[in-house]
Amino acid sequence: MISNTRAAHRDHNHERCQTAALTLARGLCRERRARLTPSRETVLRLIWNSHCPIGAYALIEQLEAEAGHRVLPPTVYRALDFLLTQGLIHRIPSRNAFIGCPFPEVPHQNLFLLCKRCGSVAECCAGSLDQAIAKTAARTGFAISHHLLEIEGLCHQCQ
């Protein structure tokens, strides 16, 4: 099982998370010949400011503060679309918000641990769980293409 729980849900030096994510993103985009333009990278960096999902309009505010001029929704939504397509971020449907993906180089299903006290979100990849989910779906005759699991509760630090 891969997870970023130890970072997202415990004390840690967060700058390292952010730097690592950006470095990884740059490398992946270079490999894929995908253009991580300045505005896209800025959005990714802002998303990685914390382990809490951030909404599109909060991003717009922060972008405006940095840029010193008005930023309109399509600007940020286009960057978000790119980052989603590249698997560098995820959207948390129940929150209408976005979170950085800690392992964009690994193909995986979506499994999020959302702390209802501090708001931070960790991500997991658990092959065995994915299999159990696939099996359950198969028992009903359903052909699964992908899934999304949102687990809500209290993180280690908030218990």
Place this chain on the structure above:
Amino acid sequence: MISNTRAAHRDHNHERCQTAALTLARGLCRERRARLTPSRETVLRLIWNSHCPIGAYALIEQLEAEAGHRVLPPTVYRALDFLLTQGLIHRIPSRNAFIGCPFPEVPHQNLFLLCKRCGSVAECCAGSLDQAIAKTAARTGFAISHHLLEIEGLCHQCQ
């Protein structure tokens, strides 16, 4: 495992689903001394018109067509809140839409099978899967309170 896959994802007499859901809802609300008022029951009936999740504003349109006069958002959102609280319907976050719960009398986690072709949604309760999910969360030190699983793919009829 409980599921309504055989109804939601196969040919069936849907009137029976709708009638059964309404009868069950009336019984549960009577037991709980919760008031299933006419407008709330109408919203529940409209939601049970099909196994596809329906958005709040689509409900408003249908309510207006039935009532012959304007219906405003709070009207339908209040009915939805009541039905959600009573566990008679669920919200599918990825769709911003609502679906009838086929077993509101059983406490359960949320597990939805969303067909991307016909749009119908079935619901499952699988204790073993819930346990596997709880176990995975526990391995990261997370204290789970509830979860939501959205599985997307092709239903039996659409394969």
Place this chain on the structure above:
DNA sequence: TACTTAGTGTAATCTCATCACATTATAGAG
């Protein structure tokens, strides 16, 4: 250089959801 494609700026619009406040209906106490 010219051309083609990808990316960005901007205004308007659309969908989903909530707030605040007035009014009406209902259940339970006396």
Place this chain on the structure above:
DNA sequence: CTCTATAATGTGATGAGATTACACTAAGTA
């Protein structure tokens, strides 16, 4: 039966999230 407290509804306005359409600019390539 009537009064009262509470629950439910009606209504307009507004907030929050997301998309469309169209003009313009930058980057990569023949």
